[in-house]
Amino acid sequence: MKHSNWLVLGGLALSCGALAAMAAKSGLDPTAFDTHLRPQDDLYQYANGTWLAKTEIPADLASYGSFVMLDDASRNNVHGLLEELLRKPQPPGSEPAKVADFYRSYMDTTRIDAAGLKPLAPELARIDAISSAGDVASYMGYNQGIGVNEPLQWSVQQDARNATAYVVELDQSGLTLPDRDYYLREDARFADYRQKYATYITSLMRLAGDRDAATAAATIQGIEKQIATAHWSRVQNRDPVATYNKMTLADLEAKAPGVDWARFFAATGAPGDVVVVSQPSYLTVLGQLFQTVSVADWKTYFRFKLIDDYAPFLGHEFEDLRFDFHSRTLSGVQQPPPRWKRGVGVLNGNMGEAVGKVYVARYFTAESKRRIGALVQNLLRTYQQAIDQLEWMGPETRQQAQAKLAAIAVKLGYPDKWRDYSTLTIAADDLVGNVTRAQQFEHRRFINKLGKPVDRSEWGLTPQTVNAQYNPVMNDITFPAAILQPPFFDPGADDAVNYGAIGAVIGHEISHGFDDLGSQFDGQGNLRNWWTPDDAAKFKQRTNALVAQFNAYTILDDQHVNGQLTLGENIADLSGLSIAYRAYQLSLRGRPAPVIGGYTGAQRFFLGWATIWRNKNRDDRARQLLTIDPHSPTQFRGDGPPSNIDAFYDAFSVKPGDKMYRAPADRVKIW
Numbered sequence: 001m002k003h004s005n006w007l008v009l010g011g012l013a014l015s016c017g018a019l020a021a022m023a024a025k026s027g028l029d030p031t032a033f034d035t036h037l038r039p040q041d042d043l044y045q046y047a048n049g050t051w052l053a054k055t056e057i058p059a060d061l062a063s064y065g066s067f068v069m070l071d072d073a074s075r076n077n078v079h080g081l082l083e084e085l086l087r088k089p090q091p092p093g094s095e096p097a098k099v100a101d102f103y104r105s106y107m108d109t110t111r112i113d114a115a116g117l118k119p120l121a122p123e124l125a126r127i128d129a130i131s132s133a134g135d136v137a138s139y140m141g142y143n144q145g146i147g148v149n150e151p152l153q154w155s156v157q158q159d160a161r162n163a164t165a166y167v168v169e170l171d172q173s174g175l176t177l178p179d180r181d182y183y184l185r186e187d188a189r190f191a192d193y194r195q196k197y198a199t200y201i202t203s204l205m206r207l208a209g210d211r212d213a214a215t216a217a218a219t220i221q222g223i224e225k226q227i228a229t230a231h232w233s234r235v236q237n238r239d240p241v242a243t244y245n246k247m248t249l250a251d252l253e254a255k256a257p258g259v260d261w262a263r264f265f266a267a268t269g270a271p272g273d274v275v276v277v278s279q280p281s282y283l284t285v286l287g288q289l290f291q292t293v294s295v296a297d298w299k300t301y302f303r304f305k306l307i308d309d310y311a312p313f314l315g316h317e318f319e320d321l322r323f324d325f326h327s328r329t330l331s332g333v334q335q336p337p338p339r340w341k342r343g344v345g346v347l348n349g350n351m352g353e354a355v356g357k358v359y360v361a362r363y364f365t366a367e368s369k370r371r372i373g374a375l376v377q378n379l380l381r382t383y384q385q386a387i388d389q390l391e392w393m394g395p396e397t398r399q400q401a402q403a404k405l406a407a408i409a410v411k412l413g414y415p416d417k418w419r420d421y422s423t424l425t426i427a428a429d430d431l432v433g434n435v436t437r438a439q440q441f442e443h444r445r446f447i448n449k450l451g452k453p454v455d456r457s458e459w460g461l462t463p464q465t466v467n468a469q470y471n472p473v474m475n476d477i478t479f480p481a482a483i484l485q486p487p488f489f490d491p492g493a494d495d496a497v498n499y500g501a502i503g504a505v506i507g508h509e510i511s512h513g514f515d516d517l518g519s520q521f522d523g524q525g526n527l528r529n530w531w532t533p534d535d536a537a538k539f540k541q542r543t544n545a546l547v548a549q550f551n552a553y554t555i556l557d558d559q560h561v562n563g564q565l566t567l568g569e570n571i572a573d574l575s576g577l578s579i580a581y582r583a584y585q586l587s588l589r590g591r592p593a594p595v596i597g598g599y600t601g602a603q604r605f606f607l608g609w610a611t612i613w614r615n616k617n618r619d620d621r622a623r624q625l626l627t628i629d630p631h632s633p634t635q636f637r638g639d640g641p642p643s644n645i646d647a648f649y650d651a652f653s654v655k656p657g658d659k660m661y662r663a664p665a666d667r668v669k670i671w
């Protein structure tokens with residue numbers, strides 16, 4: 001199932017009015033403002049202009065801004081904890097010992113450099129042994145367990161039409177570049193990426209000892225281009241009805257007869273008698289590829305995919321080549337982050353909850369949990385009122401919406417039940433083995449879910465992640481502990497900015513239950529239409545207007561935002577900000593807000609919103625995000641929603657002729 005992440009940003013606030021009322025601190029940073037501009041013309045630039053002009057993106061990053069600073073703080077904290085674990089001897093076989101040994105294995109660059117490609121020898125031997133199309137299918141099944149990207153992605157998910165059960169899901173996959181567009185678009189930038197990709201494959205395979213690496217590059221790009229052509233677009237993949245296709249093994253054999261499905265599923269370790277296929281037409285093309293691509297060419301492709309995915313764990317020559325292409329060429333990053341920082345990423349990715357357990361013990365308090373909990377409840381109550389007062393929705397749909405809202409589960413800080421890593425073996429001198437075993441552990445965890453009741457206590461994010469999430473099949477929202485870190489959590493600041501920042505983040509996540517995608521699921525997480533046709537048409541009319549608004553925005557001179565791809569996030573931003581504004585008004589209980597630093601409460605609310613979107617991207621990264629990211633570029637997240645909200649017009653006396661002005665009839669109001 002596709003989850004809706006906040007992805008960029010976070011910040012937490014205090015809902016408790018008493019403490020906030022005493023504070024004269026606004027929570028804003030006026031030194032970041034560009035006061036030569038007017039907020040009526042560009043709120044985002046007004047709130048961030050000086051910061052944007054003065055700030056350089058650090059050499060080891062593709063982006064820099066509010067979210068990245070918070071993420072850096074979380075990584076620093078985890079780094080400190082890992083170093084502490086290394087200094088103290090841990091009970092052998094204990095979880096802290098495994099975390100320490102995994103980190104030790106990553107930091108042991110002498111051993112890693114000396115070993116080079118050698119640790120991958122057993123996996124490479126598996127590829128060498130492939131001798132038929134049936135073996136190819138079997139290898140693709142096996143490969144799911146070690147986390148290597150390949151043409152088919154196998155996973156276990158909640159069944160969207162029966163949210164109380166798990167089911168195997170098959171998704172399109174297999175590309176190395178970030179999206180199908182990178183293979184198919186004609187313009188010069190994308191052609192340049194493709195040319196550099198060929199050079200990268202050649203260099204990597206030459207380093208791995210292949211004599212004819214240039215031919216391998218052509219073979220691999222040829223296969224991937226055919227895969228890309230058959231891939232559904234990201235917009236098509238946002239359609240939960242079109243991507244739900246339940247099939248039996250016999251259906252699969254009819255749909256894609258070229259693939260030996262029985263051998264594929266046997267090698268995954270789980271039965272394939274009933275599966276949900278996301279993109280049926282893609283499977284048909286994959287079946288054809290099994291007949292047209294030679295076994296030798298598949299082996300070349302698998303060899304590259306394995307080495308490319310495992311390059312960060314091989315000697316530095318492999319790692320450097322990978323960085324040069326994936327980070328420098330595709331995202332514009334100038335130099336690799338320090339090794340410890342990459343190590344934190346590896347640990348978070350492979351033993352995330354074991355790290356998270358140590359993290360929350362140090363950095364998350366019961367008081368933090370209470371504060372975020374109170375604020376979430378406050379936003380939920382405001383949403384409940386807003387639904388009741390909606391003039392465009394009929395009573396039947398409204399009742400269903402209230403039922404869905406009431407059923408939203410809230411996950412705060414960290415999971416009640418931690419993942420059990422006792423069956424995972426970690427060795428201080430075997431980095432590749434550790435990664436492989438951690439991936440197999442995760443694969444077995446998936447398999448073990450099949451046939452069991454859905455575990456609604458499970459978390460999709462680790463506590464040390466700076467993010468938040470709504471999951472439509474769970475109908476729950478998650479706020480991990482790390483979103484409570486400075487510089488956003490300001491218990492001493494006045495409420496206005498807190499509501500414009502974390503209040504809107506919470507409102508955003510709740511809104512995902514009612515965006516164009518989330519609204520197709522009911523309160524139990526089932527894909528089921530609960531809208532009357534008339535209300536659905538009215539909703540569609542409003543969201544279409546939002547698509548048109550965002551389609552009109554451009555970055556990098558002439559590159560348009562994809563209003564359809566970003567629709568769910570744009571609905572969530574607009575709705576979240578509207579609801580947070582109402583919640584802020586309610587929190588005042590009829591009292592006037594103080595003026596602080598020359599700004600009224602309403603002005604500070606919107607400036608707080610614009611501040612959280614402070615961000616700079618390198619051009620290559622910006623282009624990549626425009627192609628793959630369901631969130632709009634941050635400047636439009638900052639300016640787009642306020643331009644639709646009447647309260648923004650009142651707050652700054654926005655008039656016709658001001659650049660952010662939209663006529664009342666053109667303003668989109670959803671919730």
Ligand SMILES: [Zn+2]
Nearest residue numbers: 004005006572
């Ligand atoms: Zn979102």
